[in-house]
Amino acid sequence: MKKVICLLPFLLMATFLLAGTKDSLFHYPLADSIRAVSFIVSVKVQELNGNQKGMTGIQTSQVSLSMKVNRKQRTVVFKIPMEAKILATGLDVKNTGENELIWNHDWNYQETYKLFITTAADSVGNFILYSGYIYFPGIDKWKLIGTCKINGYNNTIKEPLSFFTTGKKNATSPLITEAWCQRNNGSWKKLLQDSSTVPLILPVSNIDSARQAGIDQKFIEKAIVSGKTDAVNKKDGLYYTLIKEGMGRQVSVKDSVTIFYKGYLFSDGTVFDETKDIPRTFMLNRLIRGWQLGLSMCKVGGKIKLVIPSGLGYSIRTRAAKIPPNSILVFDIEVVDAK
Numbered sequence: 001m002k003k004v005i006c007l008l009p010f011l012l013m014a015t016f017l018l019a020g021t022k023d024s025l026f027h028y029p030l031a032d033s034i035r036a037v038s039f040i041v042s043v044k045v046q047e048l049n050g051n052q053k054g055m056t057g058i059q060t061s062q063v064s065l066s067m068k069v070n071r072k073q074r075t076v077v078f079k080i081p082m083e084a085k086i087l088a089t090g091l092d093v094k095n096t097g098e099n100e101l102i103w104n105h106d107w108n109y110q111e112t113y114k115l116f117i118t119t120a121a122d123s124v125g126n127f128i129l130y131s132g133y134i135y136f137p138g139i140d141k142w143k144l145i146g147t148c149k150i151n152g153y154n155n156t157i158k159e160p161l162s163f164f165t166t167g168k169k170n171a172t173s174p175l176i177t178e179a180w181c182q183r184n185n186g187s188w189k190k191l192l193q194d195s196s197t198v199p200l201i202l203p204v205s206n207i208d209s210a211r212q213a214g215i216d217q218k219f220i221e222k223a224i225v226s227g228k229t230d231a232v233n234k235k236d237g238l239y240y241t242l243i244k245e246g247m248g249r250q251v252s253v254k255d256s257v258t259i260f261y262k263g264y265l266f267s268d269g270t271v272f273d274e275t276k277d278i279p280r281t282f283m284l285n286r287l288i289r290g291w292q293l294g295l296s297m298c299k300v301g302g303k304i305k306l307v308i309p310s311g312l313g314y315s316i317r318t319r320a321a322k323i324p325p326n327s328i329l330v331f332d333i334e335v336v337d338a339k
Contacts, residue, residue, distance in 0.1 A: 017175070038119065040116045042112050043112070044112040046110060065117055080148040082149075089101055089145070091212065103143070114137070147270075174187075182199075212311065220309065237311070238309075245307060248299050255283075261273075268325070279334075291330060309328055310327055
């Protein structure tokens with residue numbers, strides 16, 4: 001029998017599964033004016049009794065992210081629509097072929113984790129990316145479970161909820177201590193009447209970073225050997241080729257730089273951003289590390305090609321609809337001015 005529980009203020013930090021209950025849900029009603037692009041919940045699971053079978057997590061109208069236990073095996077599961085295309089996964093995450101991405105990991109009972117679903121939509125292309133992450137506060141690191149693309153849809157997060165499912169013989173008490181959604185303007189809305197503070201979402205320190213750096217390096221260097229890229233020079237992990245020296249002053253990382261550029265994915269050449277007739281101006285120290293390293297080697301008037309491993313780019317972040325997590329980026333850049 002399914003039991004649906006409406007969210008009320010007095011449920012602050014309450015357990016939402018009692019002995020003998022099979023399924024329990026918490027709905028977080030959102031007004032139509034709230035265009036939510038991210039959804040995050042903190043959850044702690046006490047050890048299961050009985051047949052050691054259960055699952056707790058978060059869900060939207062299209063995807064779910066959960067911590068699952070089946071007897072002694074514990075996993076993190078990102079469930080996606082059948083029509084979705086998988087664009088990225090964390091290392092060691094398995095694609096079951098049944099619209100589930102599964103990471104076998106012995107998460108700990110009595111420890112609080114954050115489950116995070118975020119999106120990036122493209123209204124012109126009429127598609128949306130969904131990404132699922134889990135955060136480990138004890139080591140201050142994130143893990144990307146996966147990212148999928150859904151065509152024909154570019155709306156915001158709908159119908160967010162948290163849930164728990166268990167076998168009839170189980171008795172446990174998972175604890176939701178905070179729940180938030182992020183609006184498309186970057187602001188956060190609290191979904192529980194608790195004392196939690198606004199989330200700080202910076203999923204750049206991630207469990208897979210060292211291994212992913214090695215994978216990116218092998219991929220780029222294989223392309224160099226095969227002649228698929230001319231960015232054969234390397235500095236601090238960045239690959240580059242200086243196309244034109246330039247005659248102006250040397251660029252500093254503290255500069256405001258005015259540039260023409262074209263950015264595309266190293267994997268398939270998909271262009272995700274470029275200037276046309278008018279250059280753009282940026283504070284260099286606010287940009288990704290790959291740009292800071294690369295443009296600091298340029299002079300005004302110079303041109304450079306950068307091949308940026310994901311760790312020097314956007315790492316596991318779902319930065320934009322055309323830039324999946326763990327993307328190696330390529331930029332052709334002309335420095336017009338620096339001051």
